Every structure is written in structure tokens, then in C-alpha cells.
Amino acid sequence: MRVVIAEDAAMMREGLVRLLTDRGFEVCAAVADAAALRVAVAEMVPDVAIVDIRMPPTHTDEGLRAALDIRRDHPGVGVLVFSQYVETRYAARLLADRPAGVGYLLKDRVADVADFVDALTRVASGGTALDPEVVGHLMRAGRDTAGLGSLTPREREVLSLMAEGRSNAGIAGALAITPGVVEKHVANIFAKLGLPSSDSDNRRVLAVLRHVGG
């Protein structure tokens, strides 16, 4: 799997290159700013680009803007936005047109290598990966307005993992339950929230996020 990394902090960039190379990814470019990122993506057309939000020269949101451009110009390239802070608004902008091949994670998540690699793989193959922090925000916001209060604690857990972009198998693994049980929970959740059930993970994420107001 081919990856382009855009991250301005050198030690983080090198650490990521090392981690991904070690895990069998092919890092075809590791750059330090948004302009170089656009060039690298256009040239290499990787499976996925890891993009820091805050990069030179303005250190504001040039990474996010580059990520949106890449999603528009290269629909086949997955974009994992990678930041030290999560903004629900940014997540909404990233997911706006199609919640496919996109992710938004806190940099802290890289500490759990397996989870991080899993999220990256998901994004590269057209799935989604939303940071639990963002999902948590949305869940708290939706507790009163979207009827999440009627869910059991277990169902809320399942819903959170679903919103992060995980498949039924992934949810089963994370909660140490069988996929069959997960399916039952999912069916209950969709029924309680009055959502049309859907098989595709992406469509599920979208439905859930729309429902809770993301």
C-alpha cells in the first residue's frame, strides 16, 4: 500500500515513516508542507495521504484545505487528516460530500500502532476513520436531540465504534463479543433511532452522523 505523508514536525514525520515502513507500507513521499503535499499526491497518486492540519507557512489549516482539494481532485486517494486537536467542524467539512476514503484522527492515536494501522488501511481502501474524540462530541451533542438517550450503554458503545468507521467485525473485536451480537445491537440501534438499516459501513457512518447532527 502506497502512502504520502505531510507533517511539518521532523521527528513525527520520521517516526511515521519508520512505523509504516516497518508495517509493510510503501512510503513514497514524506513532505513538510501543503504545497509539497499537492505535488507529491499529483505525481505519486498514492493509496492514502496522511495530512497534518497545521503546517507552514501560516500554521493554521492549510493541511485541511489541501486535504479537501485532494479529495476533490483525486477521488481515488484516501485522506487521513492527522492533528493534535479535533474540531467537529473540520470533521463535518471532510465528510461533507461523501464519507468514503477519509479519516480524521488525533496524533495521539498513533501510540496504539495496531489501531492506527487499521484506521489507515480502512481509509486507503475507501472506508472511514473518525477519532473517538469527535464521535464522543457528537454523541454527547445528540444525547438529547437525537434520541440517543433511549439506547442502552452497550448500544451506545456500538454506535460510537460504528461512527468511528469500524466494520461489524472490527466492533466485535474491540468489544470482545461475537459478530452476531454486534449485528443484533446494530439492528436495535437503527430501529430505535428510526434509521433505514444499511449494509455498507460508509453509509452507516453517514446515517449515524447525519442523525446526531455531524
Place this chain on the structure above:
Amino acid sequence: MTALRAPFTALALRQVVFCVAGVVSAAVILAVPAILPALGALVVWATGATSDRPVAPLFLVLLPLTLVLLVVLAAPLGRGLSRVHRGLADRLLGVRVDGPPARRSLVSDGPGWRAVAYGLLKVPLAIPEGYGAFCYVFGVVNLSYPVWWPLFRNHPPGTTLGPVHALTPFGTLDTRTFGGTFLIAAAGLGMLLVAPWLMRAGIAMDVAAMRRLLGPRGLAERVRELQVSRARAIDDAAAMMRRLERDLHDGAQIRLATLAMNLGMAAEKLGAEGPPPDLAQARELVALAHRGAKDALADLRDLVRGIHPPVLDNGLGDALATLASSSAIPVEVEVSLPSRPAPAIETIAYFCAAELLANAAKHSRAGRIGLGVSGSGAHLTVTVSDDGAGGADPDGPGLSGLARRIAVVDGRMRVFSPAGGPTLVSIELPTHV
């Protein structure tokens, strides 16, 4: 003894210059109402308008014109005069009078008109000043008569000469003999001893008038000043928070994230149980993480010191000594404060000193830096001097930013930094906010 030494100090000389300048400006002030119509008349004459017309109607035109000109120009002229006198008082007497706020309109310029009032008052004020300066200058001249006598009175014996005159406040003294010159010298000495007190009296009245008429006045102006400084304080606080966020984001936070990543990788290399799958790599990653943790700690330590140096709790003396010891250029620290200022003032003084030291280290190419803090009652003064290249620009971003920050507590900064050096920056702060 002090009374005897008074005429022979540098201050006395500066007072003489100030008094003479006062007399000159009084003369100019008196002349202005005459100069303007004279100029007008000159223009009329030069254009030949007087040749075939009677003069009286001309004056009827010129007089109101002059009055209008005087009214329009008075406030700006007053402001110019105010600037000159505040500058003179600052440079020569070390008396600092704050400037009035900037002009808002041409005619309703309160501070400008108050400066005009000062200008009119300057005429009587210049009398004692001029008298003092006269006593000083002619005291010196009279004192020197016995020295000149043998140089000029070396005519052949029997030559009849007129008397020599000497000016004193009580008329002229005449003498035809060498002995008489000593009488003149004695009168000169008396004048010289009295002069500083005369000048001091005149200057004291002048300074009082300056403070009253040239400085900022009125609650409204003070409120405006405070509004500006409050806005600055808020901006500074916001900028400080942004800087903190940036420092944490780019420093400790990224280091810790990288450290967590390395530890995560190391944990994988060690495996969940049993013999580690890749011990060598795990060791390397742990070593990397260890280094990262130490770097993060150093980062945080620097950041904490930047927020509030803990040693400042022991007082400015200790804090500045610590600061000085980390300077690349040797710094001599001298702190003498009768009591501890308010904590906020200590913090401001500390960061001013830190920034000035950093400036000196960066730009001055100095061999030594002097850092002094002295205080007397309500004010303390931080001075940073170096023997470097000079040319520090008080309006540059660094120093003007510093001036802005200390203005929030009504502090003042003065910069003496001629090209070629040396540089002296002094900052005056109130000891309590």
C-alpha cells in the same frame, strides 16, 4: 559645602543652557505676533501693491489676516513649542513631562491652546531664569578679570587709560587698577554662588508650569490613555496565550506524541508474551522514546520558565542573577531595592531585563553588559547598558513592543544608543500597580 559646589556641577551648566534657551524662546514668542504682520507687509511690498494705493486700507486687510493666521497657527505652533521645551527639560534637567494626546482638530485643540498659554507664561518665567543665567555667565567673566588684566594692561608706564567696566546686577563696576580687578572678581564669585539658586527658582516655576500646561490633562484624556493601554494589555494577553499554544503544540505535545508512537512500536516489537520477536529494534525504540521524554521535559521546563520563572518568587535579585548567569556575554548585575515591588511589577521588570539582555546578546557585539535595578519609593528603574555597537532603534519592533507593554503599568522607557555605541536602555516602572 554643597552650596559652594553648586555652581561647579554639570547640572549647573545644563541649567544655564536651559535658562538661556528659555530667554531665547521668550524673545521668539514675543516676536511672533510682530513677525507675521511684518512678513505680510513684506509680501505686499514685494508685489508692489503699495506703490499706487494708500496704506491705510492695506492695514485694514492685513490686521484681520494676521489675526486669523495667528488663531489658526497658534495651536500647532504651541504644540511645536511644547515639544521643544519638553525635549529641553528632558535632556538638560532630566525632568520628564509626558506629551499631550495627539491633535484631533485644528481649532478645538485643547492641549495646543494650553501650550500657547505656556508660551505666553514663558515670557515672565524667562525673567528669573535669564537673571540667573546672567549672574552665572557674568560671574564667570568677572571672576576672570585679574587673569586678563596683565594681558591687556601692558602699556608703557604713564599711559592714561579709561577705566575697565564690569557688569553686576547692581550696575557696572569700574576700575583702573590691578587691585580693582580683585574687587570685580569677588563680585563675580558672589554672583556665581547665587546664580544656581536663582536658576533653580526660575526652573522650578517653569517645570511646574510645564507639568500643568504641557502634560496630558483631564480625566477624559486619562480615560483615553487607559483605554489604549487596556486594549494593549488584552492584546498582549491574547498574543501570549497564542504563543503558549504554539509552543506547546510544536514542542512538548509533538514530542510526547512521537514518544507515545515509539513506545507503541517498541511494545509491538516486544510482543504480548513469551520471547520478544525483535529485541534489538525494541531496545532502539525504547532508547529513542527515552531521549524523547527527556527532550519533552526540557521543552516544558523552558516553557514554564517563560511563563513565570520560579526563582522570581525569591525576588528580582536572585532572578536577575540567574538570568545573567545564562547570558553568553558577561553581565554585571546590581540590584538595590529598599523593598519588594508588587509581583506583577517584578515579573514585568524581569521580562524587560530578559528581553534587553537577549537584544544585547543578539545585536550589540558587546563585551560587557551592565544590568542594574534601583528603586526609590514609588518607582524602580531597570537599566541595561552595554559597550557594543549601539544603533538600537527605539521604534523598532522589539523595543517599541517592550515600551507598549510597560506603558500598561504607566512605565517608561528611554533609549540612548548612538551609532557606534554604547547603548543604555532604562525602564522606569511604578513599584505598585
